[in-house]
Amino acid sequence: MQSSRxxxxxxxxxxxxxxxxxxxxxxxxxxxxxxxxxxxxxRAVMGNRHEAVADTSDFYQNRHGVFGPRSAQIAIGRAxxxxxxxxxxxxxxxxxxxxVEQLTPHSQWPDAANLLVLRHLRDVLLHPDxxxxxxxxxxxxxxxxxxxxxxxxxxxxxxxxxxxxALPALRTEMSARRERRRSRGGPSEPRDLVxxxxxxxxxxxxxxxxxxxxxxxxxxxVGSIGFALGWSVYLLGTHPNSGAVDPSWTVREALRLWPVxxxxxxxxxxxxxxxxxxxxxxxxxxxxxxLVHRHPAHWERPDEFVPQRWAEGVPDGAxxxxxxxxxxCAGATVTVRLLEDLVGLLTRDWRVSVTQDGGGPQVGPxxxxxxxxxxxxxxxxxxxxx
Ligand code: HEM
Numbered sequence: 001m002q003s004s005r006x007x008x009x010x011x012x013x014x015x016x017x018x019x020x021x022x023x024x025x026x027x028x029x030x031x032x033x034x035x036x037x038x039x040x041x042x043r044a045v046m047g048n049r050h051e052a053v054a055d056t057s058d059f060y061q062n063r064h065g066v067f068g069p070r071s072a073q074i075a076i077g078r079a080x081x082x083x084x085x086x087x088x089x090x091x092x093x094x095x096x097x098x099x100v101e102q103l104t105p106h107s108q109w110p111d112a113a114n115l116l117v118l119r120h121l122r123d124v125l126l127h128p129d130x131x132x133x134x135x136x137x138x139x140x141x142x143x144x145x146x147x148x149x150x151x152x153x154x155x156x157x158x159x160x161x162x163x164x165x166a167l168p169a170l171r172t173e174m175s176a177r178r179e180r181r182r183s184r185g186g187p188s189e190p191r192d193l194v195x196x197x198x199x200x201x202x203x204x205x206x207x208x209x210x211x212x213x214x215x216x217x218x219x220x221x222v223g224s225i226g227f228a229l230g231w232s233v234y235l236l237g238t239h240p241n242s243g244a245v246d247p248s249w250t251v252r253e254a255l256r257l258w259p260v261x262x263x264x265x266x267x268x269x270x271x272x273x274x275x276x277x278x279x280x281x282x283x284x285x286x287x288x289x290x291l292v293h294r295h296p297a298h299w300e301r302p303d304e305f306v307p308q309r310w311a312e313g314v315p316d317g318a319x320x321x322x323x324x325x326x327x328x329c330a331g332a333t334v335t336v337r338l339l340e341d342l343v344g345l346l347t348r349d350w351r352v353s354v355t356q357d358g359g360g361p362q363v364g365p366x367x368x369x370x371x372x373x374x375x376x377x378x379x380x381x382x383x384x385x386x
Contacts, residue, residue: 006238006370008290009360013262013367016288022296026275033265033284034277037291039298039318041275045266045287046324052274053266053285057327059220062212067205075200077330080217083190084334087124088341094120095345099376104350106375108357109233110368111147114226118142120338121221127191130173137169138218146223148368170211174198178207193217223366224260225335230369231258232343235305237354237374242307247344249307251336255321257305259289262367264323289320290367350376 008014016035019027025038036042045053060067067073102116118125118139126138144154144162151159177198181188190196197213232254236242266285271278279285294302298318300309322329329335346352355373362368 007360009363011363013290013361013363016286016291020291024276025295026277028277029286031286033286034274034279035291036275036285036287037295038275039292039295042287042289042292042320043317043324044274045285046264046320046327048325051269052272054269055326057323058261058265059216059327059329060213062209064206064209067209067213069202072201072205076196076213079190079196079200080193081330081334083193083196084121084124084221084331087121088334088338091120092341095341096349099342099345099349103374104376106373109372109374110227110230110362112374113229113233114142114147114222116342117226117229117338118222123192125193125218125221127195130192130194134169134173137166141166141215141218142222146219148227148362148364148371151364167208167211170214171207174207174210174214178203219366220329220331225338227260227366227368228255228335228339229342231255231260232339233346233352233374234354234369234372236343236347237352237372238356239305240353242305244347245307246310247340247347248336249310250343250347251339252310252319253305253307256293256299256319257303258361258367258369259293259321260366260368261321261323261329262290262363263288263365287320292318292320346376349379351379352376 008017012031015031016029016037019029019035020037026034026036026041029035036045048055055070056066057073060073098116098120102119103112122135126135140162144150144159147153154162173194174197177194181198182203188195188199190199193214197210197217201210201213228251232250235254235257236250264287266287268274268279268281268283268285271280273279274285293299295318296302300306322332322335353375355375357371357373359370361370
């Protein structure tokens with residue numbers, strides 16, 4: 001069965017897909033930027049070996065420009081990864097129960113995946129001793145801003161009103177933690193991602209900017225990991241004959257066909273030629289991992305779900321679900337580990353059947369799966385239910 005049955009709809013992704021002719025890897029798009037769909041050009045831009053583009057990732061972009069300095073970006077990314085890694089080590093045994101409680105007997109996706117990740121990583125996002133109202137605020141941010149289609153589900157006035165209440169609550173907590181850290185003197189082990197952001201940033205950094213970095217983590221964890229889990233389950237459920245495959249192949253293939261981070265923005269640092277197109281610092285480059293991952297010169301049966309293709313490792317450099325080069329995702333390894341654990345448990349302990357609830361992929365800054373219902377029935381001798 002072909003995954004091309006799932007179409008990217010009418011939005012910007014569908015437009016770029018329609019514009020791509022399979023031969024020109026870089027072109028001026030009707031979207032208003034220069035689209036980069038060829039693996040070589042994508043590597044040149046993302047790898048940035050010759051400083052061809054302004055040095056920044058989307059993760060640290062904020063309303064003032066870019067959160068910095070670069071040393072703080074790197075330190076925050078590393079500390080966040082280590083915090084999540086430790087948490088995953090300590091709580092791996094919770095996953096079978098979490099699946100039973102969150103996903104059985106049936107669940108509505110992709111929200112179910114986001115809420116499962118929220119529950120599993122709750123203490124990393126905000127440690128249990130943080131004020132109860134702040135825990136509620138973080139949950140409300142997930143519901144109002146992180147879940148797929150959240151903008152559609154809440155009116156603009158209600159979103160603005162919520163923003164006015166939620167952001168000051170986070171700012172207050174950030175300031176209080178910074179003050180406590182100052183009065184205690186010296187660093188201490190971060191207990192959650194608020195501590196990571198406060199502890200690894202310049203003590204004089206704007207607190208509003210710290211809140212934005214924290215929100216990036218909320219989107220990356222609950223949002224992106226949840227959507228990636230959603231795609232893996234959706235593809236397994238809509239391809240019941242794909243056979244018993246290694247969970248890591250399913251995860252990689254899902255991230256290839258439907259990369260959650262599907263478009264990376266960059267600005268050329270000087271006038272130059274890129275894949276046959278002249279670009280200047282006035283252009284906005286849009287590196288499209290979705291198109292790179294389906295490039296006909298680099299992938300056999302590019303639009304099909306073929307997890308077995310991963311039996312021989314990564315075919316070539318035409319794969320960048322976590323970006324490439326100096327700004328490669330700091331959370332890639334912990335993300336893949338959690339996804340593989342969850343997909344491994346779901347396929348080992350459960351038969352998962354999927355019914356589409358209407359609509360196609362949900363294309364926003366992240367690429368979320370269509371809405372679907374998953375019914376989980378136990379495999380014979382299911383260890384998760386003993
Ligand atoms: C499925 C889950 C995820 C996906 C698909 C994803 C994807 C990406 C991509 C594509 C980039 C590069 C963006 C660019 O170059 O413009 C990136 C950067 C980043 N990601 Fe992730 N990410 C995920 C989860 C996470 C998690 C769980 C963390 C938590 C540690 C994280 C932390 C970061 C950070 C800190 C950066 C900025 C790196 C830098 O500029 O040095 N990500 N991510």
